[in-house]
Amino acid sequence: MSGYRIHRPGERINRQKPVSFQFDNVQYKAFSGDTLASALLANGVRLIGRSFKYGRPRGIVGFGAEEPNALIQLETGAHTVPDLKATQVELYQGLLAGSTTGYPSLDFDLKGLLGKFGRFMPPGFYYKTFMEPVKAWPVYEKYIRKAAGYGHAPVLPDPESYDHLHHHIDVLVVGGGAAGLWAATLAGRAGLKTLLVDEQAEMGGWLLTERRSRIDGLSGMDWVSQRLAELASLPNVSVLPRTTAFALHDLNLVQAVELLQDHLPLTERNAALPRQRLHKIRAHQVILASGAIERPLVFGYNDVPGVMTAAAGHSYLNRYGVAVGREVLVQTQNDAAYEAALDLAQCGVKVMLADARQGGAAAWRQQALKSAGVELLLGHGIAKVLGDKSVSGAQLVKLDGRNNQVVGSGPRLSVDTVLSSGGLTSTVHLFCHNGGRPVWNQQQLSFVCPDEGRDNIACVGAITGRWELSEALGQTHAAVAALLLGHGRGSSGNAPSVASEEVAAPRAIFRLPDGKPEGHGAKAFVDYQNDVAAADIHTAIRENYRSIEHVKRYTALGFGTDQGKLSNINGFAIAAEALGKPIAEVGTTTYRPSYTPVTFGALAGPHVGETFDVRRYTAMHASHDARKAEYEVVGQWLRPWYFPKPGEDLHAAVNRECLATRNSVGVMDASTLGKIDVKGPDAREFLNRIYSNAWSKLDPGKCRYGLMLDENGMVMDDGVTACLADDHFHMTTTTGGAARVYSWLERWHQTEWPELKVRFTTTTDHWATVAVVGPDSRQVLQKLCTDIDFDKDAFKFMDGRSGTVAGLPARVFRISFSGELAYEINVDANYGRYMWEEVMKAGAAFNITPYGTETMHVLRAEKGFIIVGQDTDGSMSPNDLAMSWAVGMKKPFSFLGKRSLLRSHTAGDGRKQLVGLLPLDPKVVLAEGAQILSNTDDTVPAAMQGHVTSSYHSAFLGRSIAMAVLKDGSKREGDTVFVWAHGKSVPAQVVSSVFVDKEGVRQHA
Amino acid sequence: MLVITCPYCQEAREEEEFSYAGEAYIARPAVPEEADDATWGDYVFHRKNPRGWHWEQWQHVAGCRKVFAVKRHTVTYEIAGSWTLADGKALYLKEQA
Amino acid sequence: MPKQGFQPFMESPLHHFKLDAEAQARRADGRIWCNELPHLGYAVLRGDTAEAGFAQLVQQVTGLALPLQAGAVSQGPQGVLMWTSPDEWLLVSHRQRLADWTAQLDGGFAAQQLFAQTVDSSGGLTLAWLGGTEHITVLRHLGVYDFESIPLGHMVSTVLGKATVQVIRLDGDGVFVLFRRSFADYVWRLLRRAAQPYGFAVCQLEARGDHPLFAQLAAPRPSLILA
């Protein structure tokens, strides 16, 4: 047993609230306020996982977001969460966790055997080993994937909910340590709308660990309490704990995720509340006070469980009342780690401290340690750690004072724990997410944020390299006072007073030497999570990777879920040494969101389930439900697809619907068609410009089919437009094209022809449209309407009338997308369902048959009517569609797309053109999308002639039909082509695409 | 996400409310039939795509539905301003001169 | 003739939620209270403020001053007139009154040869009222606009989730959310979902003579609507 509980004044756990939890099927006890990591350490658990590549035993290294090793699987079933850091999981009663690695068990790991041959797995191992043969890769991959990775994603639907919250504020402060608290206090006092976020459950940052400092005469945590009380009293300030700002985007858009219920037992969570909340924060001013993280030193076998950062050892002691070992070696190159050594020693732990510096820390610190009984080994470094699944000792060497070289052997110490400190690394991530670059500070040995910050982003405290509290608070006060002045506000109060202390400079050392050439001694890990050792970085450089971005990708340095918080600077420094360049010149890799992993649930927020996407419904939807419609999604609309009777499948229903419509009468909900009111003295001229056909002579009461081309001359939409009055038109568009066409009209009007007096108003949702289709449709309409003359000569094909239908004012258009006699009735959509039901009643005597989109498709294909987007793909001109009749080349204004129709390419031969296809076997329905070949020779690559765009069984014709686009199709009627799909070649004859009623007798009936 | 000021709604709004409407002030040949294929092709297909300041059109589709001009830097995403199409054109032409 | 046999009925865009069945009297209990104002009349008004006579005619017919400032809402006992674009407004009133107004307006526009029009949108739009202490927070859960900043007497057109809506703020008590018929199911579900942490309840909305919108809830007169 290595770790154990020890009472500490000011500890953050509640000894009155014991909790029990389970890790890898073993029950343990701990306290409320513990993290899973502190609880495991207190119970003497060290082995938490196996490493990614070599399966080496690994334990807890850090105490927060920086943790690379202790990735755990939390809970089971639908509530399971993979790869949480044990250091960030707040303990609750009944918590269930397990390790994510180790096969067949954590204690005996097969991959661990592979690890013993580690030197045979250099960087690029997988690329180098599994390159050949290419076809075998799927086999390799299967096993590699199995061996790789950590936790497993849940396979059950997430039972919890998530939401988003948008903020528009003056000041966002990221980080609730001393600097952040003071910045928020100043901004709050100045009356600015201020939000302070911190990732931890408790504010205070390093003050939660460090207990010696006094601020304004108060203990650190008393000062924190004072700050929080003041902030709580300010109505313009909000403080959010458990909230990680994980991304900073342009113009100070910061995303932060708040853990609202993760710290609660599953049974105590409130189902009405979200588990997590994603905050999207627009702040005029961002103040980054995200502090710094202590990095370890790199030395041989520095990954053995029981090797941790000094800050971690210090924090477990003071925050959680956990001594991480009984005999502890602290290895440092700076003064700060002396604090950990001192506090541990004062708690009765046997402590030794090795300092890479010949002179050690400031004299007062050395004195304090000696008084506490700590043995000091100046000018020493660890060559390698001893032990396998737990630290049993360390072999030290004597270091040269100037060069990072070994000058002699050192003692072999018997210890159970090693704490190391390689200095602090500023948490610059957010500053760099949208292009900011950190600068190298050679005194503080860290990439830091510049003091001046950048536009509307201030950086305060340790993020600027101010490690000492007195300096950090001084700089915070000055920086925030300056920015308040910039906002025209004064600052009130003086900078908090903290006594400054003498500090000795740290030593610029990252990799402790062991006297052997790199790669020949004990493996020294830089990135624990990806098993990147110092030797791997040297290998990458030797193989001529020069840019640090390439070194990162070759070695996987910093790629893990910890994003290299402990490893990056060590990695850069080792690369710099290998390259013979200063660190500043090597630079950093790119910092990208997210700072720490974010759940998909939080990102999706409310956009899941029934609110995942917009579902648009017509006014008649309840009627379709009552008639058991099957639906399909068209655009965002839910449209009836077909109306099966009991026992019918799609084909049976569609055959019945088609025949009923052609033989008596069918009815369809056409409400989803886009509708645009076009009005103004220049409306007609505008239509002439925007449509390819002519509109000058369309009289009121008449409708016309219109084709819209883009400037490239290709068909982009179509629809029927009715002339209501000389200056007033009712335009219809395709269902999916409605929004696009509406914007298209507005843009051309506003950008190119603002002088035209015309206006567009969308009326898609206002009108509910019932299409009554078939030879008996006239009689149905006559039963519903007495003030319109439906005589065939009074109300002709392509006429429109206003009148009273079923007692309601209505616009009735005699238009047809089926080739049948047909009418479309438009009424105020509040009456849409009423109208549908009245039509059904009136049609009952004629066996009126509701039909959906599938029958609509068959009926129109029988007539060779195109569907834009199905039979066209943005590369079809009117000529390609045999629709030159809809192009008014003589119109005076050069309508959109006209000039392009004359371009050599558009007017030339060899274009794909719309044709009809009749499979020689009438029972065969061609596959839509199937490629067309000229012969049966399927040698690869085949000369592709085109493809099938629409294909159906026509019940009316008793055979299959298809539409296709075919190279030079307009000249190929009568040819036999071969349609290739699903490994088969099917012969078909090229015919006219009008299969039914070529003369148009039916629609003119 | 950008924050764009709509000159009609006279307010800075989130990008989510707008729809990009392409490069601004592309001149449509006055008599297209007189333009040769190269000139017409240039008008239809070729865009400036600069690294730096760019005049572009945005439509406030979730708001007033007006199209307006924005001068935006394609590297820094800085927005120099937004104008009605007519007001922006004067500035644009001055810059081009 | 068959006309007397017809008994037209209206269904509002949120009809299928049967809101009236669960509506209760509103209480100040921290919950979000919401309901639809069904069957109001809506018309898009288009015109050119530079044309003499346009604003005057609108004022004369509706009793509402034409709002010229972005987002401004003109209010009166008979309805509201909202600025939606420099040449576009939305008129909301009782259905029958709106039909009367638009007939008079279009007649007047034609007579004065103004480049102006109304477009009936009564079938295509609906309004929901959203109240309760956290009603603005509910909007903040769903949309990027700074809803706290909407001045009383203003509306803003923006996005909630993936739908375009207009949020109308006439007093501090609640907001009116205006949306399209086909998006109504989605918007309602979204509001209901976002309100869940605070508690969501459907409230009774009654005609209130002194309110520019609640006053318009007076029962429609079917005979007139059919005219």
Ligand SMILES: [Zn+2]
């Ligand atoms: Zn706008």
